[in-house]
Amino acid sequence: MAQMDTASSGDKKGGKKGKKLSTRVDLTPMVDLAFLLITFFMLTTTMNKPQAMQINMPVERNPDDPPPPEVPAAKVLTLILGSNNVIWYYEGLQSPEIKNTDYKSIRSIILDKKKKVEAAILPTDKIKSVVIIIKPTNDSNYNNLIDILDEMAIDEIGTYTVVPVTPQEMALVDQFKNAGGAPPAAN
């Protein structure tokens, strides 16, 4: 571009002669434009790759299916996904002792439980790993659900299930909240 300017400004209209003009065209702006377009198309192609996680929902049970094996209470960890990104959790099948945490600290809790359960496994056990029951409440959102399902993948938990929360558990959570145990809204 620069050399075009100097060439034209060097000899102004007066001294300019047709035969002296070169047939060469300055391609710089053209290359500029071409690269701009390349950049655009490159970015649009690479950015358009949607990822997905595979979700397997349980199939509806037939009435004549054999009942699922009983899960011993010691192997169960229940996570209740509450509002404001809070997780309420308790160990065992029924427990009055309910604690809360957030999505960052849940990993250590799950891994602790997993380690504890795997250490206590007997060769005769039918269920050989921790069983996590995920109970999203109506106040939780889709982010929470995907986060916790993702957590299962990260922590390599093979046996988990998503079931609706029971009224008793909701009452337990409310009771705990009213007792001043509710944490500030976590992110």
Added chain:
Amino acid sequence: MPKKKIARKSTAIDMTAMCDVSFLLLTFFMLATKFKPPDLVEVVTPASISDTKVAETNIITISIDKDGRVFFDMDGIPTKLKLIDEIDTNMKLGLTKEEKDNFALSAGVGVPFNQLKSYLNLRPNDQKSFKSPGIPVDTTLTESNQLFKWVAYARIVNPQARLSVKGDGGVKYPVVRAVFATLANKKIQGHKFYAVTTLKANPNQPEEKE
């Protein structure tokens, strides 16, 4: 003497070769690019460590926007034409040829069946500004669960179609539950489906992520 000659050389470079290469690349990328069809609604998906890619063909997409409105879309214009024919016959909507074409070219719908005819009558630009109420969905299999009908008919016209759910992270759980329960139904056999997510790093193997 030779010094003088060097000084006279122009600094201009021959751009022809560069131009050739850049246009070659440009042509390649232009042809290789497949533009994403414009989304019907804006959806911010949650992140997960899963790097599975969503199939581009034979896919049914159910979008849930942040207000919990449910939208339905399917790939392939011929498939969509067959689907809308099926819906039209079974639901007795009385759609015209233009309205069916309109559906086949659209990026999906998010209206109940009783509004479908008037919605498909709109021109594409008016459709964009139209505030869709979303497809009614619940956990039952009755007439009130219209998403079930959409997916069931879509499965009839394309039995190979996989299901994907593209939900906004802020959607409240009851809507998600209704959609998941509809898909998991025995009549649809959609208990295996994709949940579209953005990629995030896996803390277990950080060195494997690029």
